[in-house]
Amino acid sequence: MKFKYPSRGTAPMDSNPACRRGAPATEDKRIRTPLEDAVVEDLRSGDRVLVSGVIYAARDSAHKRLVELLDRGEELPVDLKGQIIYYVGPAPARPGRVIGSAGPTTSGRMDPYTPRLIAATGLKGMIGKGYRSSEVKKALVDHKAVYFAAVGGAGALIARCIKRAEVIAYPDLGPEALHLLEVEDLPVTVINDCYGGDLYTEALARYSIKEVPELPLGKDPALS
C-alpha cells in the first residue's frame, strides 16, 4: 500500500505567542506547586513538564461534591489556590507502599465542573488525559491556568513518582476519595496552555495523512 508521509514541520503557526506549539519535546521543564501566574505563562502546548510538590487527586464524584459546596457558599475541604488537581482513582496500595497504580482518567467527565472550580478557587492546573471542552479551554485562557496529560495506562510508572498519599476528604468514595499526593518529577505534557494552544489539535495537523489509501473494495465473501 502506498501513501505519502507529509513532511515534518507542517504545524500551523499564527500570531499566538505559543510559537513552538506542537513542537517535539526538547528539554523537560520543572515546576513546583503552588503555581504562580508566571509559571503558567511559561508553559506551551507540547512542553514536557516534571511536576513536584503537593497535588490533589479528585475525579467524578469528588468534583460533584466540591461544586455542590461552592453552590451552597460553603468552604471547600482544601484550598485550591495555585494548585493542581490530578484526575485519578488509584489502585489500593500493597502493604508498605505509598499507593497502587495511579495513571490518569479521562478528563472530559470533569468538564462540567472545571470552569467553575478554576474561577471560584484559583485552581491553576489539571492533569488527566483526553479532550477538554471549549468552556474549559476558555477558562484556562481567562484565568491563566493549564491542562496537562499524563500517559494513560502508565499507572505503575506514575506511582513511583508519588511519595506520599493521604485521603483528606470523602473516604466513603473509595478510589474516588479526595487525596493529597506529594509527587516528585511526575512526567506530564502540556495539552492546553493559557494562550489557547492545544496539542491534540496541533498533533493532528502535524501527523494526519490526508491522502488515506483507497481500500481495494474487492469481493468480500463474508460480506457480499
Add this chain to the structure above:
Amino acid sequence: MTRIITCDEITRAVADLCREANYYLGKDVRGALEGALAREVSPQGKDVLNQLLENAAIAAAEEVPICQDTGVAVVFLELGQEVQVQGGYLYDAINAGVRQGYTEGYLRKSMVYPPLDGRNTGDNTPAIIHTEIVPGDKLTITVAPKGGGSENMSAAVMLAPAAGIRGVKEFVLETVKKAGPNPCPPLIVGVGIGGNFEKCALLAKKALLRPLGEPHPLEGIAALERDLLESINCLGIGPGGFGGRITALAVHVEIFARHIASLPVAVNIQCHAARHKSITL
C-alpha cells in the same frame, strides 16, 4: 460421560486469572509496542511508547496492575457439555473468584450499583459473564478486565446492507477519530460485523481476545483488518494522542451471519492495556 469440576477450583482459577491479567501485559502486546516504537516517527509518540514498555516491566516486577483501572471483570466461559459443576452455582463461584482476586490482589474496585446514583459494591462484583456451551468435558475460563476509558469510546450502529464494506470502514474510522486521545492510544480495535444488535457487540469484544499479529482466517476479512489498520494509522492521533503514526497496534474483525435487512457493526475500543488470561480446567 460427565466430568466433575468443583466450584472451589473455579473460584481459585478466576482469582488467579484476575491478578495475572492485571499484572502482566501479554507478550504479544509487548511485542507490538516494541514494533510500534521502531516505526513511530513522532518523538512524543516514542516517548509514550517507551513509558508504556517501562510501565509494563514495573507492573510485572512489583506485581501491581498495569493500569489503575483494573476494569469490569469480563469473564468468558467455554463450558463443555459433559462437565458437571459441583459444590454450588457456577456464577457464584466466578463472582467469588473476582471478589478474592480483586481484594487480595490490591486491584481497584470500580463497580457501582445501582447504575444511577449508586454505591461502589466494594469487591468489583458482579462480573459480566458470557457462557458458551461447547462439546467436550473441559471448562475454559478467560478473564478479560476492561477499563472504562476505552469502553466509553466504543460504539455500535445498525447500517443498511447497501452501506457495505465502505459503510463499515467509515463507521470504524469515525469511531476511532472521535475517540481521539481519550481511550489511551495506541489501541486495539475490535470490530464485530453481522449478527444482530447484541451479537455484533459481543463479536467486537471477542475480537479483542485474539492474540495480536494473528489475522482473521478468512482472507477477505484479514484484508479488511489490514486496510482498517492502515487507515486508522493515517489519522495522526498517535500514542497518547500526542501525534504520530501509531494510533492502533491492531484491528481485529469478527463476523457472523446477518438478517437480510440489517448490517450491524460494533467497534469495541481497547487501550494498550489489553488484558486477558485463560485457563482450561
